[in-house]
Amino acid sequence: xxxxxxxxxxxxxxxxxxxxxxxxxxxxxxxxxxxxxxxxxxxxxxxxxxxxxxxxxxxxxxxxxxxxxxxxxxxxxxxxxxxxxxxxxxxxxxxxxxxxxxxxxxxxxxxxxxxxxxxxxxxxxxxxxxxxxxxxxxxxxxxxxxxxxxxxxxxxxxxxxxxxxxxxxxxxxxxxxxxxxxxxxxxxxxxxxxxxxxxxxxxxxxxxxxxxxxxxxxxxxxxx
Amino acid sequence: xxxxxxxxxxxxxxxxxxxxxxxxxxxxxxxxxxxxxxxxxxxxxxxxxxxxxxxxxxxxxxxxxxxxxxxxxxxxxxxxxxxxxxxxxxxxxxxxxxxxxxxxxxxxxxxxxxxxxxxxxxxxxxxxxxxxxxxxxxxxxxxxxxxxxxxxxxxxxxxxxxxxxxxxxxxxxxxxxxxxxxxxxxxxxxxxxxxxxxxxxxxxxxxxxxxxxxxxxxxxxxxxxxxxxxxxxxxxxxxxxxxxxxxxxxxxxxxxxxxxxxxxxxxxxxxxxxxxxxxxxxxxxxxxxxxxxxxxxxxxxxxxxxxxxxxxxxxxxxxxxxxxxxxxxxxxxxxxxxxxxxxxxxxxxxxxxxxxxxxxxxxxxxxxxxxxxxxxxxx
Numbered sequence: 137x138x139x140x141x142x143x144x145x146x147x148x149x150x151x152x153x154x155x156x157x158x159x160x161x162x163x164x165x166x167x168x169x170x171x172x173x174x175x176x177x178x179x180x181x182x183x184x185x186x187x188x189x190x191x192x193x194x195x196x197x198x199x200x201x202x203x204x205x206x207x208x209x210x211x212x213x214x215x216x217x218x219x220x221x222x223x224x225x226x227x228x229x230x231x232x233x234x235x236x237x238x239x240x241x242x243x244x245x246x247x248x249x250x251x252x253x254x255x256x257x258x259x260x261x262x263x264x265x266x267x268x269x270x271x272x273x274x275x276x277x278x279x280x281x282x283x284x285x286x287x288x289x290x291x292x293x294x295x296x297x298x299x300x301x302x303x304x305x306x307x308x309x310x311x312x313x314x315x316x317x318x319x320x321x322x323x324x325x326x327x328x329x330x331x332x333x334x335x336x337x338x339x340x341x342x343x344x345x346x347x348x349x350x351x352x353x354x355x356x357x358x359x360x
Numbered sequence: 361x362x363x364x365x366x367x368x369x370x371x372x373x374x375x376x377x378x379x380x381x382x383x384x385x386x387x388x389x390x391x392x393x394x395x396x397x398x399x400x401x402x403x404x405x406x407x408x409x410x411x412x413x414x415x416x417x418x419x420x421x422x423x424x425x426x427x428x429x430x431x432x433x434x435x436x437x438x439x440x441x442x443x444x445x446x447x448x449x450x451x452x453x454x455x456x457x458x459x460x461x462x463x464x465x466x467x468x469x470x471x472x473x474x475x476x477x478x479x480x481x482x483x484x485x486x487x488x489x490x491x492x493x494x495x496x497x498x499x500x501x502x503x504x505x506x507x508x509x510x511x512x513x514x515x516x517x518x519x520x521x522x523x524x525x526x527x528x529x530x531x532x533x534x535x536x537x538x539x540x541x542x543x544x545x546x547x548x549x550x551x552x553x554x555x556x557x558x559x560x561x562x563x564x565x566x567x568x569x570x571x572x573x574x575x576x577x578x579x580x581x582x583x584x585x586x587x588x589x590x591x592x593x594x595x596x597x598x599x600x601x602x603x604x605x606x607x608x609x610x611x612x613x614x615x616x617x618x619x620x621x622x623x624x625x626x627x628x629x630x631x632x633x634x635x636x637x638x639x640x641x642x643x644x645x646x647x648x649x650x651x652x653x654x655x656x657x658x659x660x661x662x663x664x665x666x667x668x669x670x671x672x673x674x675x676x677x678x679x680x681x682x683x684x685x686x687x688x689x690x691x692x693x694x695x696x697x698x699x700x701x702x703x704x705x706x707x708x709x710x711x712x713x714x715x716x717x718x719x720x721x722x723x724x725x726x727x728x729x730x731x732x733x734x735x736x737x738x739x
Contacts, residue, residue, distance in 0.1 A: 258446030258505075261411055261518070262460050263435030276450035351450035353492030 139325050146311075146326030157310065159330065165306035166334060169297040172225075173232035174290050180233070181240030181289075182282075189248025189278075190270045198245055202238035210235050210296055218303050228300045235296055236289035243285025247278035279350050287342040294334045298327070308334070361387055362408060362516065362548060367417030369403050369573070377403040378573035380417070387515070388546040390538075392563035394553055396596070400573030401552045405520050408550060409435045421516070436460055439509030439517040439547075444525050445501040447493040453479070453504055454489040460512040471511075478507040481544075483537055499530035506538070510545070517549045523558065535562050556597055560585070560604060568593050582608035586724070606681035609720040611673060614683065614713065616697050616706025624651060624663060632656045640692055642669065648703035650696050672696040675705055680720070684713050 146152060153159055188194040210231045217227035251274045259273045275282070298309025308330040315323030346355075362385035369378040378400040385391045393401040406412040408419060410431050419426045426434055439460075447456050457475035462468070479486055482503045493501055502522060509517055523531045539562060542549060553559055559566045560581045568576040568584065570592050577589035585605035588594040594601070621642045622631060631641070643651045643666055652666025659665065670690045673682045675697050686695035687710045694707045708716075 252449075254442060254444050254446035255448050256446075257411075258440065258442055258508075259448075259459075261406075261409055261435055261440035261442070262508075263432040263437075263463060264459075265432055268463075273448055276448075351492070353448075353452070353494060354450045356492075356494050 142322045142325035143329050146322040146329075149322075152326070162306055162308050162310055163330060163334070165300075166294070166297055166308045166330075169225075169228065169232065169300055169305075169307055170290065170293045170334070170338075173229055173236055173293045173297070174286070176229065177233045177236035177240055177289055177293075178286060181237045181285075182244055185241045185244025185282075185285075186248055186270060186275070189245040190266070190274060192249060195245060195249070198241060202242050205234055205238050208234060211299060211302075214299050214302060223304055225305065227303055228297075228305055231299070232293050232297060236293050239289045239292070240285045243288075244278075244282050247281035247285070248274050250281075251277045276351055277354055280346065280354065283342055283346050283349070287338065290338045290342070291335050294338055295331055298331060361385065361422055362550070363420040363423075364404070364408075365418050365420070367404070367407060367414045367419060369400070369407065369412060370415045376573055378407070378414075381569075381573065381575055383567055383575065383578060385548060385550055386565075387548045389564040390542060390549040390551055390562055392551045392553060392559040392566045393569060394556060394559040394563075394566055394596075395569035395576075396571060397554060399569040399571050401554075401569050402520055403573070404569070405518055405550055405552045408516075409438050409440060409518055411435075436463055436512065437514050437516070439512075439514045441502075441505045441509045441517070441519040441522045443521045444498075445493075445505035445522075447501055447504055447508075449493050452490050452492060453484070453496070456493065456504055457507045457511050459508055460514075464512055474511060475507070478510055479504075481510070481541065482507045497530075498526045499534060502526060502534060503537070506534075506541070510541075515548060517547045519549060519551045521552055521554070524553065524555070531558070538562060557604075560607070568596060603681060603684075606684060606717065607679045609680040609717065610676065611678055611680055611683050611697070611716075612676050613719070614675065614680070614697070614708050614716045616675075616708055617712070618706045620694075620707055621704055623648070628656075628659075628661060640694075642694075642696060642704065642707055644704050650698070650704050653692060653694075667691055669696050672698045672702075672704075674698055674700060676700075680713060680717055683708060684710070684717075687713055 147159075155161070184198070188198055213231040213234060214227060217230050221227045248270075255273055255277070256269060259269045264272070297307050298312055300307045301309035301313040308327050311323045311327030311330070315321060315325075315327060362383075364381055364383040364385070367378060367381050368376065370376050381400070381404060383391075383404075393404055395401050403412055407414050408421075408426070410426060448459070451459075454472055454475045457478055458466075458468075458471035461471035461474055466474070476486065476489060479489060484500065484503050484507065488496065488500070493504070496504065502525075505522065509519075523534045526534065535558065551559075551562060563581050565578065566581055566584055567578045568589075570576045576596075577584055577593050579589075582605060584593065585597065585601050585608070588597055588601070597604075620640065621644060623644050623646060625646060639656045641654055641656060643654050643663070645651055650669050650672060651663055652669050654666055668691070671686055673686050673695055677700070683695050683697070687693055687708065690696070694709050695713070696707055697705045699705055
């Protein structure tokens with residue numbers, strides 16, 4: 137038996153498609169964890185990245201903090217949070233958010249900092265206020281890079297959110313963990329496949345967002 | 361009127377970018393700041409819209425100290441054009457031009473209508489309105505930059521090396537366009553360049569600055585060319601300032617020779633029989649337009665066999681510099697003078713032009729002190 141056969145058995149078993157341990161429920165949980173962690177990480181990482189990128193100050197501190205955060209082992213952090221806070225959604229969210237902030241923060245900072253300075257100079261010279269310069273000149277130009285930061289953060293969260301199962305929560309990690317305990321490798325393979333599918337879905341989603349949100353003048357393709 | 365009074369800019373590390381500069385920049389004219397890199401010309405420009413704050417001194421616009429006005433309101437009252445245009449890549453051409461009207465709170469519709477009007481004024485095809493900056497050439501982008509700066513009809517236009525990044529042919533087109541727009545709008549334009557030729561072409565007055573942020577000379581272009589204030593200005597003008605100065609002398613009083621000009625249907629036997637004429641004559645068509653030079657001793661009467669006359673100059677519109685240039689390039693040293701309709705008025709040899717130059721020089725020397733206005737002829 138190979139992995140593909142495992143997967144086929146897992147997905148063709150009708151009992152896997154309903155109930156509290158069914159695929160729709162677990163996927164929905166996974167999507168909720170991912171969206172929640174990404175939203176919190178973006179709420180922290182985007183503003184700091186935008187402001188530091190615009191002013192050009194604090195870049196070194198950012199790099200230092202981010203590489204520190206990247207060095208933290210996510211699983212270790214989960215265990216620590218579990219010991220401190222017990223079961224629940226919070227000890228899962230904290231490691232996921234810590235994981236997702238560095239790519240968002242650093243990419244946003246770099247994206248804004250490396251925007252062509254001459255439109256910014258022109259905007260300032262025409263009497264645009266600093267917030268308007270940031271949101272009407274710098275962000276539209278930096279948007280493809282900012283989105284790529286969010287995208288890599290989202291993909292890391294999707295694959296890492298499987299650890300929620302360790303602290304008795306749901307998500308597609310449930311199948312991987314339970315399958316390992318039960319020596320049910322169909323389940324393990326199915327959970328892994330679902331994680332990969334979700335990651336692909338994230339890619340498609342960000343591609344679509346990019347098509348809609350990024351100006352054709354910045355994308356430099358398909359403009360009228 | 362922009363009055364720059366004893367303005368200095370010193371940076372924290374002790375560098376002096378501008379040193380006690382005083383300049384009066386009049387309305388309805390183009391004032392060019394020119395000088396080598398590091399002379400503080402861009403810093404001076406950027407102090408006028410407070411992109412750089414002066415360390416000391418004051419700048420007044422129509423009598424009011426610019427520090428008294430809110431900085432963004434001040435900047436919106438002045439058009440600002442920079443090198444490489446600095447267009448917003450994510451906005452269409454139309455929306456780029458509509459930027460300042462939008463900042464001033466105009467409705468989108470009104471701002472866009474105004475932008476469309478300006479595209480026409482700067483010579484842009486209306487079909488470009490919905491394009492994005494990357495789809496335009498450098499020269500077109502710079503036209504958009506100028507249109508954007510003019511969008512709210514500000515009385516002052518600040519231009520920081522706007523045409524430096526385009527090739528010479530496009531640059532000449534943009535310079536002519538700017539002069540044309542200026543003749544229609546009459547703004548107070550402050551124009552920074554490092555190119556003395558550009559300064560002479562477009563400036564009504566030129567402020568030559570030297571390294572260390574000091575003013576070397578502030579005068580009309582012909583005055584700078586004919587009497588540079590010091591060796592620095594003279595060197596900055598380059599080796600051919602004498603020739604370039606001819607750009608400001610008119611061909612109107614040039615003594616043209618008509619005795620060598622004949623229409624193609626003349627009685628050539630009789631002309632060849634003359635004894636006083638030189639053997640070379642200019643043949644024109646029946647309408648008086650030049651065809652070419654004929655050597656009477658050898659010419660068969662065949663129009664195809666005429667010696668080409670090169671280019672002509674237009675009396676009154678072209679300068680003595682152009683006339684001299686045509687004479688130098690002509691095979692027999694004779695420049696062909698035409699009127700506005702292209703009909704031959706006569707020919708002028710290099711000696712005739714040299715005499716006209718001497719005459720104009722003497723006349724200028726006689727009334728130089730009071731005559732600051734300049735005769736602007738195309739170079």
